[in-house]
Amino acid sequence: MSIYDTLNEQQKKGVFTTDGPVLLLAGAGSGKTRVVVHRIAYLIEEMGVNPFNILAITFTNKAAGEMRSRVDKLIGFGSEQIWVSTFHSMCVKILRRFADKIGYDTNFVIYDTDDSKAIVKEIIKKLNIDTRYIKEKAIRGAISHAKDELIGVEQFEKDAAYDMNERKIAAAYREYQTTLKKNNAMDFDDLIYNTVKLFKEHPQVLLNYQERFLYIHVDEYQDTNTAQFELVRLLADKNKNLCVVGDDDQSIYKFRGANIRNILDFEKTYPNATVIKLEENYRSTQNILDAANAVIHNNVRRKDKSLWTRKDSGNQVHFRQFETGKEEAEFIVSDIKSKSRKGIIGYSGCAVLYRTNAQARLIEEACIMSGVPYQVVGGVNFYSRKEIKDLMAYLKTIDNGKDDLAVKRIINIPKRGIGATTILRAQEAADAENISFYDALKKARSIPSLAKSADKIERFTDLIEYFRHRLEEYTLVDLMDEIISKTGYVEELKNDGDDTALDRIGNIDELITKINTFTDENEEATLSDFLAEVALVTDLDETEDDVEKLMLMTLHAAKGLEFPHVYIAGMEDGIFPGMMSIVADERDELEEERRLCYVGMTRAMVDLTLCCAKCRMQRGELQYNAVSRFVKEIPMELLDNKPQVRRTRDFDDYGDDSGFASSFKPKAIARAKQTERMPVMAKEVKALNQISGLAKGSDMNLGELDYTVGDRVHHIKFGDGTVTKIDREPRDYKVTVDFDTAGTRIMYAIFSKLKKI
């Protein structure tokens, strides 16, 4: 009995068709990763291919890690030689070797979204662009899109010749690339773009990789953009042993440049391609599949296929409608809690999915209130938190003074009395002499305009130079420790007693742990290596999956995962599908939302619950939404509750909702009054006033804590602890508690709801 016997016929075909182009159209849950992994095993063990000659590309680090470990398990020997990598990290590896051929240093830094934002802002000022007509986001979007489509600056300028705004954007694009090059930096899009450029301009480099990668696999092929497509095409051009796996119904990254044509037209690009459809689903019950199929069938632009399963029909899909978003969240969490209590399913077997990250808050609050352990996947990236970015900027500056952006970030952190004026002057001097910002700082004393602040500047550059010398003998962790102590970063955090200070310090500890792990795993690694690694890491990559926690994430983040019980919150027109896609004149956008819905539904293995609210807070205003059209696309008999026809608005049971009390401000109410648009508003304003009364009430409560220093208290999330300090603040008490298990936390009395025990 061989490892291939467990595969179905179609899967086998995918595994055994090793030569030539192969398109594996793999529906959700049809075992596509399994096919790729077995295929790799087959190549090595049956075809005698050297693992060294195999490449597997994924989109996320997590997917790469998953594939790596599954390959390791299936293939005993030599599996570490296989190149399993994301597009981005593959390109970094290639560019670290050859970037000098296209005019970069090989130790280039990688700019994240925040960095490019900052650059674009500078450019807007420099080029005097009026942001009333051209938004910063539009510029960034245009630049990014251009690179995704392999449109360089020159081409962009040509195309833009006849349009005022486009010409401005073209100028910004040019300036942006110049700035990045000057800083020896590449953004995410550059990584792909430049690798393609490298391959096109240097055929011998390309050939080198073509001869190495004899068998190429691309996962989630439907998410490739034009540049990635071209990259793959070039790599596979010599041998054409290209196996792409994807599902056009799960293409949900158009906004990031993904070109669905890549998968729809694969057969046009490779006329002799073998096309294999995997339609047997091993994940979900028939009811869930039928519902998902019914939704996706409303899309026009797709390859027709229908998933089926050998499983029973299972439960109906649950549908629940609530008055408010808060009730929705409370229901979801209490439902999960009761399932867990009854032993139906553990917390880690459940996931709550939503369209936008902002929706996570309500669910989170409900979890805290009822003591359900949870983990939010994604959200704010660890590495984009202020304190982490600050310390990383120190590392970047020490590593490579060419990154002006990093230097400017920390030059006055902690405060050194170097303000905007000085920075501007130094930049002018740098521009005039055509040197980097940091080099200009080092020459401050000989630059007249900087003479006044030369002392302060020198103290900063001396510090950096000191760290640079230390780099030779120190480990990365020691260096980090010294940066923290010499700059007094943590000290300062502690002193200004911000209520987020402890979280921030915790983050810094985590950063140190991460550095430690990295240096343990990569003994030879340099500081540059660490910085590159970090630049490509997202929070999505770091989910601990074996812990008993309820998972909260966006629908996008859920792709590729599965859970026994899935809840989708906010099934409302305007939220999901989002307003933008409803208003858009092209059908495309709505189809993408529908695919997203399909992705979400097909995450569920045994139980799927769709929820919505009639009314919820959005952008500081109450909004009334109709039930999502996607729910209505599901045949009635598959649902346990019918979507109601929309009732007249009615708020009678809404007034006592004290949960909103602390978040309402008079300003919001004034605005709500201003935007009055319908007769119903009168009632709404009444409800709001009622709530605002409660808000005032809670402010007056100051002075009535039922515990004091030394008392034992209970917190719903952190458990029991001892109060060590209470500070009076204008609006509230700030309470410091030493928790038995959760460490020391500083929190506001009203929010923390501590109970004396």
Add this chain to the structure above:
DNA sequence: TAGTTGGGTTTTTTT
């Protein structure tokens, strides 16, 4: 120069 306040703006989704 630094910190605060007020006003205006904004929204998907992420490598």
Add this chain to the structure above:
DNA sequence: AACCCAACTA
């Protein structure tokens, strides 16, 4: 509600 920016004050 959250964020960013500009203007004002200390």
